[in-house]
Amino acid sequence: MSAARQSTDAAETGRPFSRRAVLGAVLATAAGLTAACGSGSGSGGGGADSFTYWSMWKQDEPQAKVLKAAIAQFTKDTGIKVSVQWKGRQVIQQLAPTLNTGSVPADLVDSSDRFAYAQLQATGQALDLSPVLELPIPGETGSTVGSVVPAKYHSLSTTAGTLWQLPYEIITTQIWYDGHALPDVAAKPPATWAEFSTLLAARKASRGDGPLALDADVPDYAAYWTYYAVLRGLGPGAFGKAATDKSGALLKAPGFVDALRHVEALVKADDFTKGYDGSKWPAVQQKWAKGKSDFLLLGTFAPSETSTFASSAFTYRSFPFPALTSGGDTSQDISLIGFSIPKKARHAAAAQKFIAYFLAKERLQGIATQAKNITPRADIAAPAELADAQKALATGNVVKTLDGVKETAAEWYTKVFLPLNTSFLTGHLTAQSFANKLAGNSASYWRTAS
Amino acid sequence: MTATDTLRPGRAAPAARRRTTAGPGGIRHSPLTARRRKLFWPLVLPAAAVYVVFFAGPSLFTLWLSLNKWAGAGPMTFTGLDNYRRLLQDPTFRHSFTNTLWIIFGAGGLTFLVSFGLTMVLRDMKGRKAARSILFFPNIVPSVVIAILWGFLFQQGGPVDSVTKGTGLPATNWLGQENLFKVIMIGLVWTSTGFYTTILMAAVDQIPPELYEDCELAGANALQKFRHVTLPLMWDVVGVCAVLWTISAVKVFEFIYAFAGAAGQMPDTGVWNTALYTYGEAFASGGVPRYGSAAASAVVMLALVGVLVVLIRRFMRRDSVQY
Numbered sequence A: 001m002s003a004a005r006q007s008t009d010a011a012e013t014g015r016p017f018s019r020r021a022v023l024g025a026v027l028a029t030a031a032g033l034t035a036a037c038g039s040g041s042g043s044g045g046g047g048a049d050s051f052t053y054w055s056m057w058k059q060d061e062p063q064a065k066v067l068k069a070a071i072a073q074f075t076k077d078t079g080i081k082v083s084v085q086w087k088g089r090q091v092i093q094q095l096a097p098t099l100n101t102g103s104v105p106a107d108l109v110d111s112s113d114r115f116a117y118a119q120l121q122a123t124g125q126a127l128d129l130s131p132v133l134e135l136p137i138p139g140e141t142g143s144t145v146g147s148v149v150p151a152k153y154h155s156l157s158t159t160a161g162t163l164w165q166l167p168y169e170i171i172t173t174q175i176w177y178d179g180h181a182l183p184d185v186a187a188k189p190p191a192t193w194a195e196f197s198t199l200l201a202a203r204k205a206s207r208g209d210g211p212l213a214l215d216a217d218v219p220d221y222a223a224y225w226t227y228y229a230v231l232r233g234l235g236p237g238a239f240g241k242a243a244t245d246k247s248g249a250l251l252k253a254p255g256f257v258d259a260l261r262h263v264e265a266l267v268k269a270d271d272f273t274k275g276y277d278g279s280k281w282p283a284v285q286q287k288w289a290k291g292k293s294d295f296l297l298l299g300t301f302a303p304s305e306t307s308t309f310a311s312s313a314f315t316y317r318s319f320p321f322p323a324l325t326s327g328g329d330t331s332q333d334i335s336l337i338g339f340s341i342p343k344k345a346r347h348a349a350a351a352q353k354f355i356a357y358f359l360a361k362e363r364l365q366g367i368a369t370q371a372k373n374i375t376p377r378a379d380i381a382a383p384a385e386l387a388d389a390q391k392a393l394a395t396g397n398v399v400k401t402l403d404g405v406k407e408t409a410a411e412w413y414t415k416v417f418l419p420l421n422t423s424f425l426t427g428h429l430t431a432q433s434f435a436n437k438l439a440g441n442s443a444s445y446w447r448t449a450s
Numbered sequence B: 001m002t003a004t005d006t007l008r009p010g011r012a013a014p015a016a017r018r019r020t021t022a023g024p025g026g027i028r029h030s031p032l033t034a035r036r037r038k039l040f041w042p043l044v045l046p047a048a049a050v051y052v053v054f055f056a057g058p059s060l061f062t063l064w065l066s067l068n069k070w071a072g073a074g075p076m077t078f079t080g081l082d083n084y085r086r087l088l089q090d091p092t093f094r095h096s097f098t099n100t101l102w103i104i105f106g107a108g109g110l111t112f113l114v115s116f117g118l119t120m121v122l123r124d125m126k127g128r129k130a131a132r133s134i135l136f137f138p139n140i141v142p143s144v145v146i147a148i149l150w151g152f153l154f155q156q157g158g159p160v161d162s163v164t165k166g167t168g169l170p171a172t173n174w175l176g177q178e179n180l181f182k183v184i185m186i187g188l189v190w191t192s193t194g195f196y197t198t199i200l201m202a203a204v205d206q207i208p209p210e211l212y213e214d215c216e217l218a219g220a221n222a223l224q225k226f227r228h229v230t231l232p233l234m235w236d237v238v239g240v241c242a243v244l245w246t247i248s249a250v251k252v253f254e255f256i257y258a259f260a261g262a263a264g265q266m267p268d269t270g271v272w273n274t275a276l277y278t279y280g281e282a283f284a285s286g287g288v289p290r291y292g293s294a295a296a297s298a299v300v301m302l303a304l305v306g307v308l309v310v311l312i313r314r315f316m317r318r319d320s321v322q323y
Helices: A003-012 A019-040 A062-078 A091-098 A113-121 A130-134 A151-157 A183-187 A193-207 A219-234 A238-243 A254-268 A283-289 A302-309 A348-358 A361-369 A384-395 A401-408 A410-425 A431-448 B003-007 B009-018 B031-065 B082-089 B091-123 B128-140 B143-154 B159-166 B180-205 B209-217 B222-233 B235-250 B254-260 B274-284 B291-316
Strands: A050-055 A081-086 A108-112 A166-178 A295-299 A316-319 A332-340 A398-400
Touching: A050 A062, A050 A091, A050 A348, A062 A081, A062 A348, A062 A361, A091 A108, A091 A113, A108 A113, A108 A348, A113 A151, A113 A332, A113 A401, A130 A348, A151 A166, A151 A332, A151 A398, A166 A302, A166 A361, A166 A384, A183 A316, A193 A254, A219 A238, A219 A254, A219 A295, A219 A332, A219 A401, A219 A410, A238 A254, A238 A401, A238 A410, A254 A410, A254 A431, A283 A295, A283 A302, A295 A302, A302 A316, A316 A384, A332 A348, A332 A384, A332 A401, A348 A361, A398 A401, A401 A410, A410 A431, B031 B291, B082 B091, B082 B291, B091 B128, B091 B180, B091 B222, B091 B235, B091 B274, B091 B291, B128 B180, B143 B159, B143 B180, B143 B254, B180 B235, B180 B254, B209 B222, B222 B235, B235 B291, B254 B274, B274 B291
Parallel strands: A050 A081, A050 A108, A332 A398
Antiparallel strands: A108 A332, A166 A295, A166 A316, A166 A332
């Protein structure tokens, strides 16, 4: 039937278009939209000699500058073109909706380990990077990825035999202080809880205020005090085990409560600086940098976050969270930032080559020198302000930060643990009442969790 | 035929009746009506397609998603009403829902009370246009900016804390866990009052001044004038404002997130409303995303808005006063 005839028919019957015409138009519209969506999701990476990289950094960040330089050199050396998009911290969340499609737009992505786990590994969308460990490091005779990235790091991003992330930056938590203002501490940092308590008492008497800095409005920052106390008291994995205890009993076991009592003692003694429980981040850490308090328990990002507020004489030093008793646990928690490759990446081989290329000392050391962070390579010296932290990592045992509960029991951590923990750290709950409530709420949570 | 007639086919009938053609079914149509009908689908279809693709489709998908377990990637598992069951059992959701109701009724009630008060005061005030602009100002500034400012105002050692201490009032930890939500409510009232005062004042401006002159001659005080003249004559506008507030209150997100959240983290669950809960379930808790649960929460929000808007319309319905 011709279009003219169809139109005449429609006019004659009093209907502008026949059902068939309307259906045709709807299908055409749908097809057009589908085509538009399809064409918009292309990788843009080109052929096998190219790949697309979505980065967690914004392009003016120091890490991005280091990566940019490495990408330029990589293309020059290998002829492989890299299409890079500086997406920012939500990169994995932006990638997630595409992972079920046939054309995943990124061949390489970097992020914090917990996001890579949640969005790639836990959903079965992460490519196993184990073969990358065998790749040689370009320009370094005899070195492979597996030999320069210690197993103690990449084993933390291995689940059921799948290596879902290869780290290029390590973050750990330390107690930071000004080595210039506290030379005695720099000469002999407190190694045990008793020494730490003595030091806190002396500093409190000296300054008339609690020497500990904490922005308690950031729930994670308060959580680190509790986590470290449990880690030191009960050893690696105990916190994670208690978190996933369906009965909640482990959370109020005597050992757990004893560990909590160490933190309770700090709160009761007013060892935290005034206003820590009613300030807006980053007020307290900025005041710490200005010398208003002495010690700050925070990740290795502390110097870069506070340096603009510190005096020129401020010397960043740090020591590990003290062992509760002499010879007790001294593990360092770590979280990783690194590369992952989606399972459906079309140019995975080229992306893998880049990972090996970037992990060469010549390229990776920019993360230490320019981005002021610790790399997984022991032969790359950390910046001076992170030297103590790197030493602790090199000499001690490392554990996944918070025993990995932000990956494996994130909902419990957010809904059950954090609100009670903030109440505990701000003095509204005793160690025993915190433990009891935590145990009760956990048991209720696990009964309904799916 | 006028443009108005074109929009109202019923009015075209007498004219059309004079020039009719017989269709095959015996129904007679004017050439104009036939041409107009011919254009109906071509004109409606693009808008309908956009509506279906960008609104109805995603809404239906959200409804479908709420019946499934899905991490945003990988397989989707149909779980029926399980997500809704979990919401009811989740103390965090129940608390978030209660907070949402507090915002709608508590912050809303206070907002309207202050707006009515300002309306009464501003009606007779000199320079009321300037005052209205100043009151509207918080509505222009992005609420994220206000939220951040609000945090620094209320923190310990901040201006509010200093004034409180300076005047000898008992020290209050405004940003403490126990007071945070109250401060959020105050902030929401502060940012919203100007908007609703402006709308209500525009309605008040339409009321004939002689009615107020009559009141004055009768010796009515300000409250009586408001009760017997202002409120009845702006009742319809109040109804529209109540609907607008309900819809916006359920969706309050950025103020709470920016004010109580920090260092890229979600705020304490004690201040979550259903919008934050939805966001937290889908994106922000750091673990495996729970899109099904987030969608269920969004559906509950939609249902809440629907129920409240119907109730408000029913409660506010009355014959409008002609003047």
